Amino acid sequence: xxxxxxxxxxxxxxxxxxxxxxxxxxxxxxxxxxxxxxxxxxxxxxxxxxxxxxxxxxxxxxxxxxxxxxxxxxxxxxxxxxxxxxxxxxxxxxxxxxxxxxxxxxxxxxxxxxxxxxxxxxxxxxxxxxxxxxxxxxxxxxxxxxxxxxxxxxxxxxxxxxxxxxxxxxxxxxxxxxxxxxxxxxxxxxxxxxxxxxxxxxxxxxxxxxxxxxxxxxxxxxxxxxxxxxxxxxxxxxxxxxxxxxxxxxxxxxxxxxxxxxxxxxxxxxxxxxxxxxxxxxxxxxxxxxxxxxxxxxxxxxxxxxxxxxxxxxxxxxxxxxxxxxxxxxxxxxxxxxxxxxxxxxxxxxxxxxxxxxxxxxxxxxxxxxxxxxxxxxxxxxxxxxxxxxxxxxxxxxxxxxxx
Ligand SMILES: [Zn+2]
Numbered sequence: 001x002x003x004x005x006x007x008x009x010x011x012x013x014x015x016x017x018x019x020x021x022x023x024x025x026x027x028x029x030x031x032x033x034x035x036x037x038x039x040x041x042x043x044x045x046x047x048x049x050x051x052x053x054x055x056x057x058x059x060x061x062x063x064x065x066x067x068x069x070x071x072x073x074x075x076x077x078x079x080x081x082x083x084x085x086x087x088x089x090x091x092x093x094x095x096x097x098x099x100x101x102x103x104x105x106x107x108x109x110x111x112x113x114x115x116x117x118x119x120x121x122x123x124x125x126x127x128x129x130x131x132x133x134x135x136x137x138x139x140x141x142x143x144x145x146x147x148x149x150x151x152x153x154x155x156x157x158x159x160x161x162x163x164x165x166x167x168x169x170x171x172x173x174x175x176x177x178x179x180x181x182x183x184x185x186x187x188x189x190x191x192x193x194x195x196x197x198x199x200x201x202x203x204x205x206x207x208x209x210x211x212x213x214x215x216x217x218x219x220x221x222x223x224x225x226x227x228x229x230x231x232x233x234x235x236x237x238x239x240x241x242x243x244x245x246x247x248x249x250x251x252x253x254x255x256x257x258x259x260x261x262x263x264x265x266x267x268x269x270x271x272x273x274x275x276x277x278x279x280x281x282x283x284x285x286x287x288x289x290x291x292x293x294x295x296x297x298x299x300x301x302x303x304x305x306x307x308x309x310x311x312x313x314x315x316x317x318x319x320x321x322x323x324x325x326x327x328x329x330x331x332x333x334x335x336x337x338x339x340x341x342x343x344x345x346x347x348x349x350x351x352x353x354x355x356x357x358x359x360x361x362x363x364x365x366x367x368x369x370x371x372x373x374x375x376x377x378x379x380x381x382x383x384x385x386x387x388x389x390x391x392x393x394x395x396x397x398x399x400x401x402x403x404x
Contacts, residue, residue: 006251006267008102015105016144020112022250023293030253032056035264039274045070046274061262061277067091073270081230093230094271102267103233105143106251110224110237111173112144113293114199120148121169125176125184125202129326131157134168155180156326159188170195174219178202182211183323185218193220199240201226206300227300229278232263236298242291247284247298256283256298309337310394312369321366322390330355334378335363337392342371352376 007018036056039046050059062070068091072078077097095103111120121138131153132138138149151169153162155177162184166174174181174197181202197219202211203226215223227245228234232252236245247254253264253275260279285297309317324333331348338344345363349355356374363372 006102007105008098008267012098012101012105015102016108016112019105019109020144023109023112023246023295026294027249027296035253035266036274039272042269043071043272046272056275059275061257061275062273063277064091064279067093067271067273070271070273075270078270091231095268096270099268099270104141106234106248106267107226107228108141108143108148109234109248110201110226110240111146113240114173114224115240116146116172116198118146120146120173121171122148122150122173122175123153123166123169123171124150125153125155125174125180127156127177127180128154129156130154131161132165133161134165153180153184155183156323159184163188163190163192166192166195170197172196172198173201174199174221175201175203177204178207178211178225179205182214185214191218191220193218195219197221199224203228229263231273231276231278232265233267235263236300239289239291239293239297241293242289242297244285244289244291244297245300246289246291246293246295249296254282254298309335309343309367309390309392310341311367312341317367322362324359324362327355327358327362330359332378333359333389335390337370337394339393341394342373343367344373344375346375346378348378349376 007015007022010018032055036046036050036054036059037052040050040052072094073096075096078094079097079100080092080094132151134151136151138151141148141150151165151171153165153176181200198221200215200219200221200223202215202223207223207225212223212225215221222240224238224240225245226234226238227236234248235252235254236247238244239246251266253262253266255262255264255275257277258281260277261282262275263278264274264276281301282298283301285299289297309321311317322335324330329349329351331350333345333347336344336346343363345359347355347359356376359374360372
C-alpha cells in the first residue's frame with residue numbers, strides 16, 4: 001500500500017522533499033484493489049455503488065452531476081469552492097484544511113525544479129478586481145529550499161496598478177490565470193523585459209501558442225504551463241528540463257479515457273472522488289521523456305479552449321474581451337453564438353434582473369451588430385460546448401476560427 005499512499009499522510013514538513021524524491025524515482029504502480037477497498041471502507045456512497053469484487057475498470061465513472069450526492073466528512077475545517085464551469089457544469093468541491101494545504105504543496109511541486117533564489121518574490125494573477133500594492137504585506141510560504149513572498153493581482157484590476165506592482169516588486173515568478181496575464185499584457189501594452197522575471201507559470205486554462213508567445217515576449221522569461229482543476233488539484237506541469245507535461249500520477253490516478261479524462265485524487269478523503277470524469281481529452285505520451293523527472297508525460301488535446309466570436313461587421317472578437325468577472329453578483333456564465341450570428345449569454349446569479357441588464361450592456365459594447373439574448377440558468381445551454389466557456393457555431397467563409 002505504501003506505493004499508492006499519498007504524501008499527505010506524512011508530516012507537512014516532509015511534503016516538499018517527498019514530492020521531489022518521488023518525482024525523481026521510478027513510478028510505483030497503483031494497487032487498484034487496495035485503493036477500492038479504501039474508498040469502500042471510507043464512504044457509504046462507494047459501498048453502495050461498487051462491491052468488493054468489482055474491477056477498477058468497471059467502476060462507473062463519477063459524473064459531475066453526482067457530486068452533490070456524495071457524503072462529505074463532518075469536519076469544521078472544510079471549505080467549499082465552486083468550479084468555473086468551463087468543462088461543462090459547475091460543481092462544489094469540498095476539502096478540509098489539510099487537503100487544501102496539500103493541494104498547494106502539489107501545485108508548488110514544479111518549482112522544486114526551477115532555478116530560483118532562496119527568497120522568491122512572486123506575483124499571482126487571480127480572479128477579482130483587487131490588486132495589492134508593493135507596500136501591502138505579502139503572504140509568506142516556506143516550501144522546499146525556498147521562502148515565497150506573494151502579492152496578488154486581480155485580473156480585473158486596473159492595468160496601471162498591476163504594472164506598478166510588478167515594477168516595484170520585481171518578481172522572480174509570475175503565476176496565475178492564463179487569460180488574466182494575457183489580458184493585462186494586452187491592455188497595458190508595455191513590456192516588462194527588464195524586471196528580471198525568471199519564469200511565468202500560468203494555469204487554470206488551456207494555454208494557446210499565441211498566449212505563450214505573448215507572455216514570453218512581455219517578460220522575456222521562460223513560460224512553464226500548469227494543468228489542473230478545482231476538483232483534482234494539480235494534474236500536470238510543464239517541465240523546465242524536457243518541456244513536456246509531467247503528470248502527478250503518484251498523487252492522482254489519471255486515466256486518459258477517450259470519453260474524457262478520469263481523475264482519482266488520492267489525497268482527498270473528505271469528499272473522495274473515485275474515477276471522477278473531468279472531461280478534458282488527454283493522452284499519455286508513447287515515448288518516455290529523456291528527463292531526470294520520472295513522472296510520465298501527457299499531451300493535452302482538448303481542454304477548456306474558447307472560441308472566438310464574430311461581430312456584425314465580420315471582425316473576430318477575442319474570448320479575452322469578455323470581462324464579466326467584474327459584474328457584481330454574477331456566479332458563472334457561458335456565451336454561445338449560433339450559426340446565424342445571434343448571441344445568447346447563459347448566466348447564474350442571485351440577482352438575475354440586475355445582472356442580465358449589465359451583461360447585455362457589456363455584451364452589446366464588446367460585440368456590436370449582433371442580436372443578444374440572456375438566459376438565467378447555465379444548464380439551459382445544453383452540452384454543445386463541453387470544453388468551452390465561449391462557443392460559436394458561426395463560421396466565416398474563407399476564414400478559420402483561430403483557437404490556437
Ligand atoms: Zn521533464
